[in-house]
Amino acid sequence: MIFGGLDARLDEVPGTISVYAGPLGAPPTWTRHAEATHYAASTMKLAVLAALHRASETGGSSLDTPIEVTNCFTSARPDAAPFSCARQYDNDGVVWERLGQQAPLWWLAERMIVRSSNLATNLLIEHVGLPAVAEIWARAGARHSVTGRGIEDFAAREAGISNLVTAADLAALLGAVATGATRAGPIASPAGCAAMLDVLCAQQIRQDIAEGLPAGTRLAHKNGWVRGVRHGAAVVFPDDNAPYLLVVCTTTPLGDDRRSEDVDVDSRQLVADISAQVWQARHDLTAARTPPPAPRSPEC
Template sequence: MTWEDLDARLDEVPGTVSAYVGRPGAGPTWTRRADATHYAASTMKAAVLAALHRAAEAGALALDAPVPVVNAFDSALPGAPRFACARDYDNDDVVWDRVGGSASLRWLAHRMIVRSSNLATNLVLGHVGLPAVAEVWALAGARHSVTGRGIEDFAARDAGITNLVTAADLAALLGLLATGATHPGPLASPAGCADMLDVLVAQEHREDLAAGLPAGTRIAHKNGWVRGVRHGAGVVFPDDAPPYTVVVCTTTDLAHGGPSGEADDDACRLIADISARVWAARHDL
């Protein structure tokens, strides 16, 4: 396979397919429309995770302190009423079972990533705030990604307030976490970055990037999906080659938007195939 061959194949895919492949801390090996913006879906949760750890390291909150688990959130649209999440639109009943009780921010952040819980995301976001997430994107050097609202904030969505990502920006964010786990960086301490990577490695939705890798391969990743959108962003840690970042963002009719792991989701299969091709080239990135 050559990168030109892969580009030619992706030219035939309906919609927009963006990609970024390279070593963390180095320039890209291959990109494709890497600065094209896509609706973020749940990939924005990686930036929320980083904002939480930054706030904890600054002493603004305690990761292990219990916080109330509620389902009522302030809208990003000034003057709009508070909004709530829908349980049937979420991927994690475990968090919903805590409503009316309490949980630690660390636990909520874990569920936000490994099961992509929307309720946990809004709870964490309510404690760190949107400006803190914007600071994470800025520190990562993101040029186009924006986290403007929480999940299911429909009043803000209808007013044009949205969440956007690019393949290049997601690669920059995850690359900083990977390099920051061994060398001090702008996002968090090495211990904090290592903790975040461990959460991303525990990701349970493994139908896209991870599906293209040999079983047991370590990958720290976050994906996201709604109808018409499927993204996978991760750092792969091969046993026989240096780590590499691989991000694929798709806005396409191939993304069916149903539960993660649907056997007939062509966008999942497309991302898995790209991941497998990058894995095959891992020694030459």
Template sequence: MTWHELDTRLADVPGTVSTYVGRPGATPTWTRAPHATHYAASTMKVAILAALHRAADTGRLDLDTPVPVRNDFPSARPDAPRFSLTPHYDNDDAVWRRLGQTAPLRWLAERMIVRSSNLATNILLGHVGVPAVTDAWTAAGARHSVTARGIEDFAAREAGISNIVTAADLAALLGALTLGATTAPAPTAPAPTPPATTPPADTTPAATPPRPAIATPASCAAMLDVLCAQQFREDLPAGLPPGTRIAHKNGWIRGIRHGAGVVFPHDAPPYLVVVCATTDLPDDDACRLLADISAQVWAARHALRPAA
């Protein structure tokens, strides 16, 4: 199936389906409505993960510090009361079993990704803060995505405070982690010897500096490892050959099914595949749609545009 045929097929899907396919650091090979905004669902947890590791890199947080596990959070709407999560809507009993106890930030971050724990998410968001998550999106090069509130903060939602993503921004975030994991620290150059005479001014335009890494190589690699351990694999991973490494996060609520991942084939460079679907399709059908797109991209993995 060609990219044009995929576009035609997705045009018949009710709602909005956005895609981004390409190699990290390269011009995308195929996109469809990549800057359309969607409710984020759980995909925003990747940005919280990045903010947490960035805080650890700078020494602001220690990931091995135990913190209280409490189900009590301030609303992002300043005049609203505090709120609590509903256990029924969470996917991870392990965090709830620690309620009233403590747990390390690192463990909570793992549960936030591998089991998409909402309780862990809100606890971590409280420790890093919304501005730090905004900074993580910005550091990745995201243009439209916003993480403005915790999960089940209904008062904030009613006030129009929401979490939104785009396919392009999720690809930028995962691409930044992938490139960051392979970026070696720059060597320290010796101080140059001053010239005997002052050279003429250099009129050559300065090259655009590369975007700084979103986190240290060790932190980027650790985040990818956690994303590879994600246990909900019914959408993008279902379209890949068994055993294929994919660092990914999905998100779903009624009318939403998103999947964002970086795939590491054994016979080709890594590539990004993101599908954001705001659709009336039943969830099982939406999962099959994402899996089928993933399979089509896998089949074309050798033909994707290379990085410059």
């Protein structure tokens, strides 16, 4: 077993560590608790991105359409008042600088991914609607993942409405974007899938999976974290091998004897370590597999 030693090491890590690793368009080579659910953190933005592209191609607004940048959103809890998100918890101040102005949908989608903008995410969810995001998960064949609310919709959270992912479902969604195909049909057109890959390759928060790869390695990825949760989901494009999928989801208990900052650093390093070991085994990972090509090779 290629990753037997790594599996044994992960057995000693507290919490739930889920992994999906394998070539595009083929069954995975290694999985570990890949169907376990985790709080999604910012990985849910992958489904929002796909929902926006699909909507634009099926009669919705063009990606060039400008919308007002506001900080007032409809709660997923039907009886709740509108909610807003906090600037201090957002990784991207650029979108906040446009409050009261207009911005095109494509630009908001880019900021949602490359800087993980929470404000842009809520604006796009408000625009496409949560049912459109749910349709993306369904088309990708996701079994357990759900995007039930926007970011910082605390009324919905208190009502038990959450955002959940599994490593397997994130891999299915990323694979659908990278190959342009699912059993239910394409997520978006080849051009749309290629555009999504370009945005994911432009990721500026190059942590987690990216930190376990040699400098300059091309990858299309999205990560996400909150207290006790650290995830990374990527398509990796080695120069010397076929591309592969790697998704790592970690949920770590926060004990009284450990600061959340320490847990986050440890989890980030763990994801990077897993990525490094999968990279070392990349030739075995994709051996005897012939995955279909991506819509086009991204220039990351």
